[in-house]
Amino acid sequence: MTSNRYELYSHYERVWHWLQAAGILLLLLTGTAIHAPDRLGVIPFQTAVTVHNVLGLILVLNAFLGLFYYVATGTIRQYLPEPHDFISLSFQQAVYYLRGMFRGEPHPLVKVPQHRLNPLQQITYLAILNVLLPLQVVTGLLMMGAQQWPETVSSVGGLGVLAMIHTLGAWLFVSFIIMHVYLTTTGHTPLSNIKAMILGYEEIPHEVAPAVVEVRKTTP
Amino acid sequence: MKRSSRKWLITAAVIAVACCAQRRAGGEAPGARVPENARLESPAGKLHPPVVLLDLDGQNVLKSGRPVSTMKTCGGCHDTTYIAAHSYHASLGQDEVTLAGRTASGRGWDWGTGTFGRWNPLTYRYLSPPGEKQLDLGRADWVRLFGARHVGGGPAWWARGEQSLVSLNERPENDPETHVLDPATGKPKVWDWRSSGGVEMNCFLCHVARPDNEARCEELSQGHLGWANTATLRGMGIVERSDPKAKPTAGASVAEDATAIGWTYRADAFRSDGAIESARLGLQEPTARHCGACHGVASESDEPIRLSLSLAAWSTATKGQVFSSQRISESAVNLANKERLSRPWDVHAERMLECASCHFSINNPAAYEPTPRSRPRHLRFEPRRLPINEYLGQPSHQFAKGHTSQGTVARHLDGTMRRCEDCHDATAGHDWLPYAAAHFGRLSCEACHVPQMYAPAVRQIDWTLLTPQGEPSVAWRGLDGEPSDPTSAVSGYQPVLLPTRDIEGRMRLVPHNLITAWFWVSGGTDPRPVREHDLRAALLTGTGYHPEILAALDGNRDGQVSQDEQRLDTQEKVTVVRRRLEAVGVASPRIDGEVQPYSLHHGVGPKKWATRDCQTCHAEASRLTEPFVLASYRPGEVRPRFVRDNEVAVAGEVAGNSTGELVFRPDNGRAGLYVFGRDRWLWVNALGVLAVVGVVAGVTGHAGLRIYTWRRRASRAEHAGEKKEVT
Numbered sequence: 001m002t003s004n005r006y007e008l009y010s011h012y013e014r015v016w017h018w019l020q021a022a023g024i025l026l027l028l029l030t031g032t033a034i035h036a037p038d039r040l041g042v043i044p045f046q047t048a049v050t051v052h053n054v055l056g057l058i059l060v061l062n063a064f065l066g067l068f069y070y071v072a073t074g075t076i077r078q079y080l081p082e083p084h085d086f087i088s089l090s091f092q093q094a095v096y097y098l099r100g101m102f103r104g105e106p107h108p109l110v111k112v113p114q115h116r117l118n119p120l121q122q123i124t125y126l127a128i129l130n131v132l133l134p135l136q137v138v139t140g141l142l143m144m145g146a147q148q149w150p151e152t153v154s155s156v157g158g159l160g161v162l163a164m165i166h167t168l169g170a171w172l173f174v175s176f177i178i179m180h181v182y183l184t185t186t187g188h189t190p191l192s193n194i195k196a197m198i199l200g201y202e203e204i205p206h207e208v209a210p211a212v213v214e215v216r217k218t219t220p
Numbered sequence: 221m222k223r224s225s226r227k228w229l230i231t232a233a234v235i236a237v238a239c240c241a242q243r244r245a246g247g248e249a250p251g252a253r254v255p256e257n258a259r260l261e262s263p264a265g266k267l268h269p270p271v272v273l274l275d276l277d278g279q280n281v282l283k284s285g286r287p288v289s290t291m292k293t294c295g296g297c298h299d300t301t302y303i304a305a306h307s308y309h310a311s312l313g314q315d316e317v318t319l320a321g322r323t324a325s326g327r328g329w330d331w332g333t334g335t336f337g338r339w340n341p342l343t344y345r346y347l348s349p350p351g352e353k354q355l356d357l358g359r360a361d362w363v364r365l366f367g368a369r370h371v372g373g374g375p376a377w378w379a380r381g382e383q384s385l386v387s388l389n390e391r392p393e394n395d396p397e398t399h400v401l402d403p404a405t406g407k408p409k410v411w412d413w414r415s416s417g418g419v420e421m422n423c424f425l426c427h428v429a430r431p432d433n434e435a436r437c438e439e440l441s442q443g444h445l446g447w448a449n450t451a452t453l454r455g456m457g458i459v460e461r462s463d464p465k466a467k468p469t470a471g472a473s474v475a476e477d478a479t480a481i482g483w484t485y486r487a488d489a490f491r492s493d494g495a496i497e498s499a500r501l502g503l504q505e506p507t508a509r510h511c512g513a514c515h516g517v518a519s520e521s522d523e524p525i526r527l528s529l530s531l532a533a534w535s536t537a538t539k540g541q542v543f544s545s546q547r548i549s550e551s552a553v554n555l556a557n558k559e560r561l562s563r564p565w566d567v568h569a570e571r572m573l574e575c576a577s578c579h580f581s582i583n584n585p586a587a588y589e590p591t592p593r594s595r596p597r598h599l600r601f602e603p604r605r606l607p608i609n610e611y612l613g614q615p616s617h618q619f620a621k622g623h624t625s626q627g628t629v630a631r632h633l634d635g636t637m638r639r640c641e642d643c644h645d646a647t648a649g650h651d652w653l654p655y656a657a658a659h660f661g662r663l664s665c666e667a668c669h670v671p672q673m674y675a676p677a678v679r680q681i682d683w684t685l686l687t688p689q690g691e692p693s694v695a696w697r698g699l700d701g702e703p704s705d706p707t708s709a710v711s712g713y714q715p716v717l718l719p720t721r722d723i724e725g726r727m728r729l730v731p732h733n734l735i736t737a738w739f740w741v742s743g744g745t746d747p748r749p750v751r752e753h754d755l756r757a758a759l760l761t762g763t764g765y766h767p768e769i770l771a772a773l774d775g776n777r778d779g780q781v782s783q784d785e786q787r788l789d790t791q792e793k794v795t796v797v798r799r800r801l802e803a804v805g806v807a808s809p810r811i812d813g814e815v816q817p818y819s820l821h822h823g824v825g826p827k828k829w830a831t832r833d834c835q836t837c838h839a840e841a842s843r844l845t846e847p848f849v850l851a852s853y854r855p856g857e858v859r860p861r862f863v864r865d866n867e868v869a870v871a872g873e874v875a876g877n878s879t880g881e882l883v884f885r886p887d888n889g890r891a892g893l894y895v896f897g898r899d900r901w902l903w904v905n906a907l908g909v910l911a912v913v914g915v916v917a918g919v920t921g922h923a924g925l926r927i928y929t930w931r932r933r934a935s936r937a938e939h940a941g942e943k944k945e946v947t
Contacts, residue, residue: 034838037838037840038839038840049834049896103933146655146658147658163896163901168907170908171905171908174908174911174912175911175912178919179919182919
């Protein structure tokens with residue numbers, strides 16, 4: 001079977017992704033150590049707080065660098081759903097996940113460099129990058145700066161309310177990561193998506209490759 | 221010898237020589253104890269002119285033989301009227317009284333803010349207010365009972381209406397200023413103030429080098445009130461009992477010759493002109509030892525400290541407080557792991573601070589500097605000071621004070637003393653502490669710097685049932701054994717941290733001891749603690765328990781009442797005692813209970829003894845929420861309430877634990893405190909776990925179905941391939 005190799009992710013995109021992934025995982029780990037120090041005794045509380053704060057700041061910095069990159073290169077368009085057929089495409093994707101996948105039907109939308117995300121991914125990432133991540137960042141920064149801005153913290157209900165929102169966000173991140181990792185196995189092979197995020201390219205068989213898109217194709 | 225070793229030897233030798241030279245020159249290392257004799261040569265003692273001891277009529281006591289009048293003696297130079305009128309140590313709240321039940325304590329019978337008018341279950345006797353129907357504690361008995369911890373003056377000298385007690389004419393029966401309770405009959409009897417004398421503010425108690433407090437207290441308890449101040453001078457060899465074997469006789473008249481009471485002035489202590497050298501008196505500023513005479517164990521000597529666990533050492537008994545530079549390991553206290561306790565009892569004592577260093581006279585030009593709280597906001601420094609001569613003429617004896625949970629007297633002076641942050645720059649020593657400002661905003665300095673008390677303190681007192689000796693049952697925390705037994709094992713205790721609003725309005729955690737008390741209360745709309753006299757009459761006979769009480773208490777019928785039986789832990793026992801109280805005339809008796817918080821501000825250790833481990837608080841087993849035992853049992857199943865005249869936010873619940881003890885479980889969340897690592901929103905975690913479990917289940921199901929359908933398709937394809945081949 002012959003295949004085409006598509007460059008899907010640039011070096012920067014891959015480094016950015018894995019940095020974010022490592023950052024989020026370590027944040028979850030150190031966050032757990034802060035949340036329940038007795039249950040994760042290997043990390044001392046003070047170390048956990050320091051590492052958590054530093055990681056949080058790195059994550060925010062990385063998020064802003066990523067935003068700059070995506071805006072500057074125009075890649076951000078990939079994250080923006082196209083309004084005219086968004087609902088029908090989402091429906092197609094959902095039907096594929098719920099039925100087509102079990103029947104061996106082909107993906108309704110094949111991943112190519114200009115179009116890497118299906119509508120459900122687009123809406124999920126939009127929610128995560130525009131709601132969940134900012135919520136975590138804002139609540140985290142407020143907790144971190146509670147002693148500098150006590151009035152602000154009090155006005156939003158105090159540390160307790162902030163911690164509640166932050167913890168809820170952390171749980172949603174955990175759920176998202178599990179779902180995200182699982183969905184990487186839904187490529188044309190179970191590991192093709194993860195390989196693509198490591199190597200930057202994906203080998204797509206001719207029979208599933210789109211014929212119409214303009215692609216920067218490398219020689220196999 | 222190697223060059224480096226030689227260098228070390230030379231350095232060590234130089235240090236040793238320097239130390240010797242300093243000692244010879246009289247230099248003292250910080251924390252070194254000052255010899256007792258040095259006190260007599262204090263600067264004040266050298267400067268002060270000779271003193272002529274005068275009696276109330278202004279006669280030299282050496283000639284008249286009558287008791288010394290401190291107001292006359294010291295009043296020749298110092299404005300003693302002003303001093304006595306400006307001292308909450310003298311008034312003890314006499315100037316703050318109101319009607320019974322109108323104070324902030326929540327008790328229906330309190331009518332004052334200080335020892336005068338504010339009832340305390342530890343001392344129990346209730347000072348009857350004017351117009352009280354039934355007399356409990358008359359004024360004279362109040363002086364006899366509370367005088368041991370009162371400097372005199374105020375209520376020990378003045379009746380209401382600015383009339384001196386010694387000039388009072390007899391008033392109607394029950395008037396607490398002219399009557400006392402006759403212990404034999406339980407009826408009021410007249411007190412002869414002219415015979416007993418009153419107690420003027422006792423300058424000697426705090427300003428002579430070695431006041432004889434024991435002699436003073438003995439005179440007070442015997443009712444020889446007029447002689448109490450004079451007896452204080454026995455420690456300076458100025459006065460002595462005329463017959464050392466003779467004990468004072470109750471009721472003897474002060475108007476009689478001194479020898480009738482038993483006191484004689486020693487002529488050899490006086491100069492030929494009838495004056496006494498000030499060095500003989502050792503006049504000085506009060507030291508911690510002087511304050512300790514009333515406030516608790518405060519030692520300056522090298523003698524190993526022994527704890528006198530009684531209410532006479534009030535702050536030690538109520539809080540476990542000891543003010544001394546002595547290392548705990550060097551004390552005579554039978555303390556667990558004492559050898560490891562190389563810290564002093566109080567680091568401020570070790571660093572040579574006296575009580576007056578913080579609790580100074582508020583017009584002392586040398587000590588007083590308005591705190592940022594009390595000076596105009598635009599002033600960094602208040603340059604206006606009293607000239608020293610004016611201060612010495614009218615030294616205010618209102619001493620700078622802080623803000624405690626238990627000290628309700630003279631609240632208008634709260635915050636006049638310098639607090640920790642007025643002397644210490646906390647930011648300079650807490651570089652290691654993350655979120656220092658957040659911690660400082662929620663924790664008092666004492667919360668971390670007084671993490672443990674090493675002396676025992678009272679935990680509970682039960683007046684609902686007396687011992688056969690007529691005493692209440694008292695239990696101590698941090699003590700295994702009898703308080704009077706020096707071999708009892710002492711472990712001290714970890715105080716509970718309670719959110720308390722400080723003088724600047726900050727709600728911060730402050731270490732506390734909680735003392736729970738149970739007692740009988742009589743009356744309906746005008747409740748009063750049942751008089752001790754009535755309790756004794758109801759519960760005891762001359763030889764032990766009343767037969768009815770004995771029958772109710774003696775559960776195993778062995779004719780003895782064991783310590784476990786000696787409590788009202790069943791409804792039947794409560795009913796019997798109530799019946800007995802009604803039989804002696806107590807109306808509508810009921811059991812009441814209360815918890816009095818005592819905030820801890822002394823017993824500070826050196827910094828390495830402070831709490832530094834984050835997980836002391838930031839953990840599930842946080843000390844912030846550790847249950848604090850209030851009592852080992854609950855008489856009559858009564859749930860005690862917290863006394864309210866303080867700034868403590870009682871955030872938590874009083875409940876029983878699995879061993880039957882009554883505990884206080886702090887819940888700082890109710891006070892708006894969120895502690896990472898300890899506090900968590902259970903519903904958030906439940907929701908989170910549910911979300912994760914849902915996702916994992918969905919993913920597992922989806923993956924399983926994918927594998928299943930993939931295998932089925934593969935099998936079909938294989939099958940179809942085989943068929944094709946066969947065809």
